[in-house]
Amino acid sequence: MDVTTDAAAPWLIVGLGNPGPEYAGNRHNVGFMVADLLADRVGGRFRRAGRAQAQVVEGRIGPPGPLNRRVVLAKPMSYMNLSGGPVNALRDFYKVPVDHVVAVHDELDIDYGVLRLKLGGGDNGHNGLKSMTKAFGAEYHRVRFGIGRPPGRMQVADFVLKDFSAAERKELDYFVDRAADAVEALVIEGLERAQSTYNS
Secondary structure (H helix, E strand, O other): OOOOOOOOEEEEEOOOOOOHHHOOOHHHHHHHHHHHHHHHHHHOEEEEEOOOOOOEEEEEOOOOOOOOOEEEEEEEEOOOOHHHHHHHHHHHHOOOOOOHHHEEEEEEEOOOOOOEEEEEOOOOOOHHHHHOOOOOHHOEEEEEEEEEOOOOOOOOHHOOOOOHHHHHHHHHHHHHHHHHHHHHHHHOOOOHHHHHHHOO
């Protein structure tokens, strides 16, 4: 289904991560980082979302006119493996079709900083995606932010729950900015055009 078929429906852009300051700089929290930047861009501040276990910012992105889109930015305040419940509650409250949901998340099987945009598919072992897919199906968009594989024999769980390295942090702001651009392109221009620009 083309993303422009129901232009009036809001978009729910979900940055995946874990709540709490101890997780803020983790690789697993890059979705939160992108959501925070998008909130800055729309001039909003995250607030508690009623009964949903999440924080939200409501706003609009895109130029004035038919390409202007209503968006709800969200950060689930459950832990990563329980993200589906809060996201589904927001989806119901804001009446968001599944194909107007965008999950922004870390991706192990892509090199650091590389982006891949897609609609639907598997969860590739990502607990946030697994929870969302269980809650409302797999046909939502994903903006996959590459973090690479763990070095040596480091366990995946240890790797994703560590902060970005000093070397990675030198480029992190640039990559987060580019990921936010990719989200905006996806919502405004549609998946195929966004993929042609950002699936490097």
